[in-house]
Each structure stands twice: as structure tokens, then as C-alpha cells.
Amino acid sequence: MKWLAAILSGLLLALPAAAADYAALPGGSFPSVLPADGKAAPAQIAPFALRTEPVTNGEFLAFTLKHPEWRRDRIAGVFADGDYLSHWASADSLGGSISAAQPVTRVSWFAAEAFCESEHARLPTWYEWEYAAAADSHRADARQDPAWRERVLRWYGRPSNVPLPDVGGSPDVHGVRDLNGLVWEWVDDFNALLVGSDSRDQDGADKFKFCGAGAISMREKENYATLMRVAILSSLKAPNTTTNLGFRCARSK
Template sequence: MLLATGIACAAPAGVNYAPIQAGAFGSVLSGDADKEPVKVAPFALRSTPVTNGEFRDFVLRHPQWQRGKIPATFADGSYLHDWQSPVDPGADKANQPVTSVSWFAAQAFCESEGARLPTWYEWEYVAAADETHADARRDPSWRARILAWYGQSSSTPPAAVGGSANFYGVRDMHGLVWEWVDDFNALLVSADSRNQGDPDKLQFCGAGAISLQDRENYAVLMRIALLSSLGGADTTNNLGFRCARGNAMEAK
């Protein structure tokens, strides 16, 4: 992992990290031979995705992450391509979530405010909530609302951050942008049940079948499919990120 050497580790004023209590839930990655709930340690999650305005401030402070200066190893040719210049996303985009940003750049931004990218389990745990329930995944209306967003054109610019808060006080987990997670390249598991107890079971296995516990949760499965197809330098028009703080340990 590329470390952002010399970056100050402090969140700007006004940035909110919502506290997430410890808990356990059934991840869609739990295979048929391994249905024990995933345990998530307490952590904190940025209440909204990182915006273009926030990322602009970051690249101004750390010009090595500007478009045209970042090495190709850490970002592809579409990195921040929709910005007006390497340091100007455009006035109308300041409050929209930043997209076309690589995993390396997202991780460096999070490090700049003493944070990190969330793990998949952390993201999935918080994303299961609606406005009033910690786990709304069995609610057909909640699923329909989320799936409706996936039917929209990806060429449509995202709205500004700040949608309705979910059970944890976190906003825009669905319906705005896709999001990087720290372990994006370890989301496909082997179909061989003999490997299910292996500590490395979340290995990258692009050609392997996925053993999934909840095949009806299409919205989450689509995210897994996207993330597991990417490399750390890749960018897409609708992929952004948010940061997390605290314990990243998960155990069965």
C-alpha cells in the first residue's frame, strides 16, 4: 500500500464520523458451510462520502495526488478526468461526491485525516440499515428503493451529499455512488467448501464461483461484482469513497 508520507492526520472542522456500535450480522459473503454471523468491532464511519470540494483541498495540500502528477502505478488515465483542471472540480461540483478516484488516492485521503477506508464487512454492516432499523434487508420496499437507483443511467451526475440519515446517522450509503472498501480485491470466495474455514477465505479468485448466503440481495451483489473486478489504480465515473476510524478487526 502506498503510504501518504508527511500527511497530517487530522480531519477538517465540520467532518462528522458517526459512531458504529459493535454487532454481528449475516454477510452475503458467508458461504453455505459457514453461516455464523460476522462480528464487527466498534468503529466510526464518515457520515457522508468525500466530496469534490474536500478532495480539492486534499490535492492542493498534497500536489503529488493531483491529476497529471500522480504516477500511473497509482491511478489510471481517467483519474479525476471530469474536473475542469487538476485543482478545480468546478464550482457546481463542490458538494457532489468525488468519483473517478483510485483506491490508492482514496486511501491516502483517509490517511490525511487519521482514518482509513472501511472494510467490506464494515461497509455492508452499515449499509444494511434503513432510517429506523439496523438491518432492513428483509424489507421488500427497502430493497425496491435501492434497486431503483441501479436502473438509472450512470452518465447522470450524482446529486450533492446529504441524503436522509440511516439508523446509524450515516447518509448516502445507497443511491448516490458506489464506494471503495479497503479489502476490495478479496471479495470473491472459493466455491470449495473445504476452504471455507481458512483465514484467507476472502481471497481474490476472479475465476471462481461465489458462495453467497443471500442471493436475493442483488444491490449488494452488484457492488461485490464491481469491486472485485477492479485494480487499485482503476477509476470509474460513479465510484467514490468514505473513510472509517477505529478497530478494523472482524472475526467469526
């Protein structure tokens, strides 16, 4: 019966993938933890659309089958480190211990960006991601609520070696799920989060390049969970992969 299962699996993978859901977000003026001018100016975010859920193992497997250059046994070393998709059973199979509905992890920035391009999308910017992640089920910005901050921060204390749950948490006010409490997520400009856009803004000390010094200029310092995201993302390189780093895509309006 193994041959029959293989045929059925192949037929399922050959079926057109269901279109991903994207939610429209209005954008606007947003007080980011990283001021737009390095001092106090809010970020100005244009309206955009965001994938309602992180990309899953099943979706990324279908992508690699259609674009085999992104398989783990074919990807160029410059685009991913040695742990890229290493938790899958093989280059073209998830295996029995991996759920197709779990968020895909151990993917590089390059691979995440390529997937988004295949959906005629892109990775969200940090400001877009932070703006979306500030919401809860009934508020667009819940960051001043101590209970919200505690709930988000609680996830950061959980062990990272336990199996990830499937995507599909409760939607926020925008209809977006799992921005907090499931995985870290790549953003397009991850490598510029703690670097000033103009070296003259850095007082000759590269103060934005290092977490400790950069934090001096951050706002919302009580929002420790978001500051941790900034620190982690800014420490990465584009080929890096980790066990709890996934992604979702965005589209400009």
C-alpha cells in the same frame, strides 16, 4: 474582477477544513452476503466509526492542494489510471459544471486510502460497509424488507451519465447518509471479496475468484443489489477509476 475572485478563492482554500463528521456504529454479529467461513458463519464486526457522508469534490480538491502528489497531473501512473479526476476542469480547479458538494468520483483506491490517512482514518472493510448500508431510518438491518430492497435496487437501474446530486441525503438510524443510491464506494479489502482466505477452502477450483461460481456460496441471494456491489468491487484493480465510484472513511474504535 477575475483577479479578485481568484484571491477570494485562494483565501477560502487556505482556511482550515471543517472536521468531517463520523458516526459511531456498535458492530456485532452480522449475517453478511459473504459468510465469514465461506459457508454460513456470520461476520464479527468490532465497533467502529464511519464518515457520515461520502468525500466530496471540494474536500478532495483541498486534499490535492495540500498534498500535490495526488493531483491528476502529478500522480504516478502506478497509483491511478488515465481517467483519474478527468472530469475536473484542471488539476487544481473543479470548473463551473462540477459542484464542490457532489461526491468525488474517478478516484483510485490508492488516492482514497491516502485521503483517509490524512484524516487519521482508513477505508472501511467490506463487512463494515455492508453492515452500515443494511440500515434504514429506523432499523439497523432492513434487508428483509422487500420495499427496502426494491428502493435500493431501483438506483442501479438509473443512467450513470447524469450529474450526481450533492451529498446530504436522509440519515439512517446511525446518522449515516448516502450509503445507497448515490455512488459506489471503495472498501479496503475490495480485491479479496471473492477469494477464499485459505486455498484449501476452494475445493481446488478457485470457486470464490469468479462472480458466477462465487455466488454459489453467497448468502442473502435475494439481496441482489448488495451482490452487485460485490461483483463490481471484486472486478476492480487498485488504480482503476470510474464515473460513479467514490468513497468514505472509517476509524477503528
